[in-house]
Amino acid sequence: MLIRLKDVTKVYRMGVERIHALDGLTLDVTQNEYVAVMGPSGSGKSTLMNVIGCLDRPTSGSYELGGRPTTDMGAAALARVRNERIGFVFQSYELLPRFNALKNVELPLIYSKTAWWARRRLCHQVLERVGLSDRVKHRPNQLSGGEKQRVAIARALINNPAILLADEPTGNLDSRTSQEILGLFDQLHQEGQTIVIVTHEASVAVHARRVIRMRDGRVYSDLPIEEDPISQMQTAPEPPAPGGQGTEGPRRSQSRAQEEKSS
Numbered sequence: 001m002l003i004r005l006k007d008v009t010k011v012y013r014m015g016v017e018r019i020h021a022l023d024g025l026t027l028d029v030t031q032n033e034y035v036a037v038m039g040p041s042g043s044g045k046s047t048l049m050n051v052i053g054c055l056d057r058p059t060s061g062s063y064e065l066g067g068r069p070t071t072d073m074g075a076a077a078l079a080r081v082r083n084e085r086i087g088f089v090f091q092s093y094e095l096l097p098r099f100n101a102l103k104n105v106e107l108p109l110i111y112s113k114t115a116w117w118a119r120r121r122l123c124h125q126v127l128e129r130v131g132l133s134d135r136v137k138h139r140p141n142q143l144s145g146g147e148k149q150r151v152a153i154a155r156a157l158i159n160n161p162a163i164l165l166a167d168e169p170t171g172n173l174d175s176r177t178s179q180e181i182l183g184l185f186d187q188l189h190q191e192g193q194t195i196v197i198v199t200h201e202a203s204v205a206v207h208a209r210r211v212i213r214m215r216d217g218r219v220y221s222d223l224p225i226e227e228d229p230i231s232q233m234q235t236a237p238e239p240p241a242p243g244g245q246g247t248e249g250p251r252r253s254q255s256r257a258q259e260e261k262s263s
Helices: 045-052 075-085 101-109 116-129 145-157 175-190 229-235 249-262
Strands: 003-014 017-029 034-038 060-065 086-090 163-167 194-198 210-215 218-224
Touching (some): 003 045, 017 218, 034 045, 075 086, 086 145, 101 116, 101 145, 145 163, 163 175, 175 194
Parallel strands (some): 034 194, 086 163
Antiparallel strands (some): 003 017, 003 060, 210 218
16 A cells, blocks of 8 residues: 555644644555545645645554555654655746756756766756657746646656655646646656645546545545545536527528528
8 A cells, every 4th residue: 555544643732722633544555556645724635735745744543655654754764765765846937937847857966966967968858758858948827827837747756656746736727728737637647656745626536536525634535436425516417509500500590491481
């Protein structure tokens, strides 16, 4: 099992109040799964992502990544796990503005023992993988939103992570560019990448193979995509045009009227 959370809680203190962001959550994710996590604001989905990404520790319960318990790891060990085992993709890209695409992708390798020329070759390869081989010297302000997100994805992939965690990765993109980025995620999943994506958009979640729905810090639905109601939304027929006719209805009606008049 790649991800295993058992009875995980996360409690935040706000004065005398205790906020249960996660409340006894249990969840397994196997290798090469493509999972979408959905839920309203305050449901705990972002906290879940932080725990899976080793950005935050659970208050209680256990979290194993690839069979290794992470709950008792020290700060240095957790930092190494984040760098080597997990790739992060955020809505706001999180690129350094003074660095070009190549240097932004190279950042996770800064502590690597790999020689610099080997690192550069690897960066070129991963940028080519996301379709940006002609943008390696461009800085973020010279890139479109979709290109920035592709750089962020390349940076997340540079260490060949076990998990790719994406938090609203298309939130700042138009619909056409969003579909291009989601197509890239589909391709990565087909190549064997495990992906966990946090989203509130049905058009994003439908690309996953499994949909986890959260409420009040708990999982209340965990279904394959074909069994989740979201799949029915994508296959439902388009509503008819106003007046109960399809888009060709008025035109055909006019043509029929003209034929009757001429006869």
